[in-house]
Amino acid sequence: MSWTTKSLVLLPLGAVLVVAVGWWWGESPSAQRQDLPTLVIAEHRTARIQVLQQLKPALEAELGVYLKIVEYPAPPQDYFTKLVTELRAGNAPDVFTIPRDLQMDDLAAAGYLANLTDAVEQWPGYQHLPELVKQLTRASFDEQVYVVPSIMAVEQLYYRHDLLTAAGISTAQPQSWQDLLSRSRQIKQQLGQYPLLIPAGLTWGMGSYTEGFRYLLASFSDYQLLNVDNQYVLAGEAVRASFGFYQTLVQQQLMPVKPLLNPEPWVIPKYEMFPKGQLLITTCGSWCKVFDWGPDSRNPIPNVDQAVQTWKFPSADGGEPFALASVVYSWGVNAKSRQQQLAQQLVLALGEVDVALVYAEKLGNVPARLDAAQHPGFAALGSRMEDHALLPQARALRTTVGSNAMMAAVAQASEAVLTGRSDAGQAQQQLIDYVTNVLGDQQVKPQLTVAALPKGGKQHD
Amino acid sequence: MIKLTYESRRQLGYRFMMAPALLLMAAFIVFPAFYAFSLSLTDVALLGFAAQESSFVGLRNFSRLFGDPLFWNSLKVTLIFVIGSAVIGQFVLGFLSALALQRPVRYKPIFNAIICLPNAVPEMVVGFLWISMFASGEYGTLNRFVAWFGVDPQQWLYTFPLLSIIIVNTWRGIAFAMILLTSGLAAIPKDIYEAARVDGATDTQVFWRITVPMMMPTIFLYMFISTVTTFAIFGLVYTLSRGGPANSTEILGIYIYNQSFTAFQLGYGAAVAVVSLVVSMILGIIYVKALKVEV
Numbered sequence: 001m002s003w004t005t006k007s008l009v010l011l012p013l014g015a016v017l018v019v020a021v022g023w024w025w026g027e028s029p030s031a032q033r034q035d036l037p038t039l040v041i042a043e044h045r046t047a048r049i050q051v052l053q054q055l056k057p058a059l060e061a062e063l064g065v066y067l068k069i070v071e072y073p074a075p076p077q078d079y080f081t082k083l084v085t086e087l088r089a090g091n092a093p094d095v096f097t098i099p100r101d102l103q104m105d106d107l108a109a110a111g112y113l114a115n116l117t118d119a120v121e122q123w124p125g126y127q128h129l130p131e132l133v134k135q136l137t138r139a140s141f142d143e144q145v146y147v148v149p150s151i152m153a154v155e156q157l158y159y160r161h162d163l164l165t166a167a168g169i170s171t172a173q174p175q176s177w178q179d180l181l182s183r184s185r186q187i188k189q190q191l192g193q194y195p196l197l198i199p200a201g202l203t204w205g206m207g208s209y210t211e212g213f214r215y216l217l218a219s220f221s222d223y224q225l226l227n228v229d230n231q232y233v234l235a236g237e238a239v240r241a242s243f244g245f246y247q248t249l250v251q252q253q254l255m256p257v258k259p260l261l262n263p264e265p266w267v268i269p270k271y272e273m274f275p276k277g278q279l280l281i282t283t284c285g286s287w288c289k290v291f292d293w294g295p296d297s298r299n300p301i302p303n304v305d306q307a308v309q310t311w312k313f314p315s316a317d318g319g320e321p322f323a324l325a326s327v328v329y330s331w332g333v334n335a336k337s338r339q340q341q342l343a344q345q346l347v348l349a350l351g352e353v354d355v356a357l358v359y360a361e362k363l364g365n366v367p368a369r370l371d372a373a374q375h376p377g378f379a380a381l382g383s384r385m386e387d388h389a390l391l392p393q394a395r396a397l398r399t400t401v402g403s404n405a406m407m408a409a410v411a412q413a414s415e416a417v418l419t420g421r422s423d424a425g426q427a428q429q430q431l432i433d434y435v436t437n438v439l440g441d442q443q444v445k446p447q448l449t450v451a452a453l454p455k456g457g458k459q460h461d
Numbered sequence: 462m463i464k465l466t467y468e469s470r471r472q473l474g475y476r477f478m479m480a481p482a483l484l485l486m487a488a489f490i491v492f493p494a495f496y497a498f499s500l501s502l503t504d505v506a507l508l509g510f511a512a513q514e515s516s517f518v519g520l521r522n523f524s525r526l527f528g529d530p531l532f533w534n535s536l537k538v539t540l541i542f543v544i545g546s547a548v549i550g551q552f553v554l555g556f557l558s559a560l561a562l563q564r565p566v567r568y569k570p571i572f573n574a575i576i577c578l579p580n581a582v583p584e585m586v587v588g589f590l591w592i593s594m595f596a597s598g599e600y601g602t603l604n605r606f607v608a609w610f611g612v613d614p615q616q617w618l619y620t621f622p623l624l625s626i627i628i629v630n631t632w633r634g635i636a637f638a639m640i641l642l643t644s645g646l647a648a649i650p651k652d653i654y655e656a657a658r659v660d661g662a663t664d665t666q667v668f669w670r671i672t673v674p675m676m677m678p679t680i681f682l683y684m685f686i687s688t689v690t691t692f693a694i695f696g697l698v699y700t701l702s703r704g705g706p707a708n709s710t711e712i713l714g715i716y717i718y719n720q721s722f723t724a725f726q727l728g729y730g731a732a733v734a735v736v737s738l739v740v741s742m743i744l745g746i747i748y749v750k751a752l753k754v755e756v
Contacts, residue, residue: 077723081722084508084722084725085507085722088507088512106508106509106725109509109510110506110510111512111513112512201707203704203705205723258616261619261706261707262616262618262619262705262706263702263703263705268597272598401509401510402509405724405726408723408724415708418707419707438724
C-alpha cells in the first residue's frame with residue numbers, strides 16, 4: 001500500500017478516533033454530577049457568566065442539583081435569536097434569562113415559558129416587589145406570571161456634569177422637552193460638540209425602542225402604548241411628536257447621526273464620544289456607570305460618579321420629569337423542561353436579594369426587590385442606591401404580544417428620520433403600516449388615522 | 462430471474478452510485494425548498510400566538526413583499542454585489558492571476574498560496590479580519606495606512622459600505638476563479654498557440670482570438686457557479702455590516718435572516734427566500750440555456 005493510500009485511510013480514521021475520545025472525555029460524568037439532577041442554564045456576556053459561576057456552588061448546595069452553564073452569543077439580539085430558535089426546536093436549556101421585560105409576552109404566547117404564577121405568589125420575595133415590577137412580570141394577555149425578576153434598570157438621561165459645570169452651563173434638571181432642547185443648543189454653541197443622543201435606527205435594533213423611542217413616548221403623562229383591549233396605540237399625537245423630536249435633533253444637528261448607521265451603533269457615541277466629552281448627554285441606565293464607563297470598563301471615565309450625573313427625563317406635556325424602569329434579565333423556565341419543580345426552585349433562588357445584589361454590583365443596575373435596601377450589602381451599590389429609591393415612582397410602558405414587530409418597526413421608521421427619508425408624519429405611518437402588516441389589523445388601535453392629523457412632523461423650536 | 466444486458470447493468474451501477482447524492486439533495490435542498498414554499502403561505506412565526514398556531518394566509522406574504530421597498534432595495538443591493546464582486550471583481554482578477562501564473566514565474570507556489578489563502582479562511586474570520594482592517598478611528602489598519610499620505614481617519618464601512626463588501630468578497634473569491642480558470646487554460650491545446658505564433662499572431666490577437674473563445678465554456682461555468690453562490694452569501698456581509706448603514710448592504714440573505722430571526726416572522730422570511738430561490742434559478746437558467754453552456 002502506498003503512503004498516499006495509507007494516508008487516505010489513516011487520516012479519517014485518526015480524525016474519527018480523536019472526535020470519539022473527545023466526546024467520551026467531555027461526556028464522562030464527573031463525581032460531582034453523578035448522583036445529582038442536572039439543570040442547564042443559558043447565560044451570555046462574560047460578566048454575567050462570571051457572576052453565575054461565582055454563585056453556582058452556593059446554588060448547587062442549596063438546591064442539591066448540578067448546574068450546567070451554557071454560554072450563548074454575547075449581543076442580546078443574537079442571544080435572544082439563538083434562545084428562541086432552541087425553544088422552538090424543543091432543545092432549549094431549563095432556565096434562561098430574558099433580556100427585557102417586553103420580550104416576555106411574545107415568549108409566553110408562543111408557549112415557551114412555564115407558568116410560574118403559583119410559585120411566585122407563594123414566594124416571600126413577591127411582597128417586596130414594587131407594583132410596577134409585579135405588573136411587568138405578568139403577561140398582558142392572561143395576567144399570569146412567567147418570570148422571576150432579579151434586577152432592574154433605572155433609565156434616565158446621563159450627562160457630563162464635569163464638562164457642563166466647567167463651561168458654565170446649567171446642570172439643573174430640564175423640566176420639559178423645550179428646556180432640554182435649548183440646553184442642547186447652548187451646549188452645541190458653547191462647546192461645539194454634539195449635545196444629545198437618543199438611540200434610533202435599524203442597527204441599534206430593539207434598543208431604538210427600549211433605549212430611545214420609549215423615553216419620548218413616556219414623556220406624555222397620559223399616554224399608554226396599549227389600550228384596554230391590548231391593542232397598540234400608534235396613531236396618536238404622542239407617537240408623531242416623538243418622531244418629531246428626532247427630526248428636530250437631526251435637522252438641527254444636535255445628535256450624531258452617522259455613528260447610528262454603523263453596524264454597532266453604540267460603540268462610537270457611547271464608548272468613544274461620551275467618555276471623550278464629544279457627546280454631553282445620552283440616554284442610559286443604571287448599568288452605565290459600571291458597565292459602560294466604570295473603572296473596570298473598557299472606556300472608563302475618571303471619577304465617574306461625580307463626572308457623570310443624571311437628569312430625569314423631562315416631560316412633553318407639563319408633567320413631572322420621570323425615570324423609566326425595566327425588568328432586565330429576569331429568569332424564566334422552559335415550559336418543556338423535564339425538571340419543572342427544580343427549575344422553579346432555581347429561578348426563585350435567583351430572585352433572592354443576595355443574588356440580585358451580586359449581579360447589581362458587578363454589572364450595574366439595581367435589585368428588583370425593595371427589601372434589598374435593608375440588606376448589609378446594599379451600600380456596595382454606591383450611587384445606584386439613589387436609583388433603587390426611584391423604583392416605586394418610576395414609569396414603564398407595558399407592551400403585549402408583537403412587541404418584537406413593534407420594536408422592529410420603530411427601528412425602521414426612526415432610521416428613515418435619521419437619514420432624512422421621512423418626516424415625523426411619514427415615519428409614524430411607516431410604523432403603523434409595518435405593525436399592521438405583521439400583526440394584523442386587530443392588534444393596532446384602529447380609530448385615528450395619521451391622515452387626519454396635520455401634515456408633516458411637528459417641529460420643536 | 463431478469464437478465465440484464467451489460468449496458469443496463471452499467472446504467473444501474475451509475476444510478477446506484479448517484480443515489481446517495483440524490484438522496485442528500487432531496488433531503489437538504491428539494492424538501493426544504495418545498496417546505497419553505499409551504500411556510501410562505503402561512504403566518505407562522507417564532508414568537509407570539511402564531512408560533513403555537515399558524516394559519517394559512519394565501520399569497521398575503523408575497524403581496525406584502527412586493528410592496529415592501531426594503532425588499533426591492535435588498536434585491537438591488539444583491540444584484541450590485543453579485544455583479545461587482547463575482548462577475549467583475551473575482552473573474553477579472555482571477556483570470557489575470559491564472560494568466561500570469563501560466564508563465565514561468567519564480568516562486569510560483571508562494572504566489573499560488575498567497576492567492577489561495579483567503580479561500581481557506583472561514584467566512585466569519587474573514588469578516589472579523591476586515592472589520593479590523595476597515596475599523597474607524599486612528600487604530601483601523603486601513604486608516605493607519607492612509608494616514609501616511611496625510612488622509613484623515615475614515616469610517617470606511619459607513620462611507621463606502623457596498624464597495625467595501627464587494628472588495629472583501631472579491632479578495633476572498635479570487636482563488637476559486639483562478640483555480641477554475643487555470644484548469645480551463647490548461648485544457649487549451651498548446652499546438653493551437655504554436656500554429657498562431659507561426660502565422661505571426663500578436664499576444665493580443667492570441668488572447669482575443671484563441672484564449673478567450675476557447676475559454677468560453679469554463680468562463681460561463683465559473684460565472685454560473687459564482688453568481689449562484691454569491692447570491693446566497695450571508696455570513697461575510699453579516700459580520701461586516703449586518704446590512705447597514707441604512708440598508709445599503711442588506712443583501713437578500715441578510716434580509717431573509719432579519720425577517721425570520723430578528724423580526725421572527727418565519728412565514729414572511731420564507732416568502733422572501735422563495736423569491737430569492739426563483740431569482741437565483743432564473744439567473745442559472747439564463748446561463749445554462751440562453752448562453753448554451755453545457756453544465
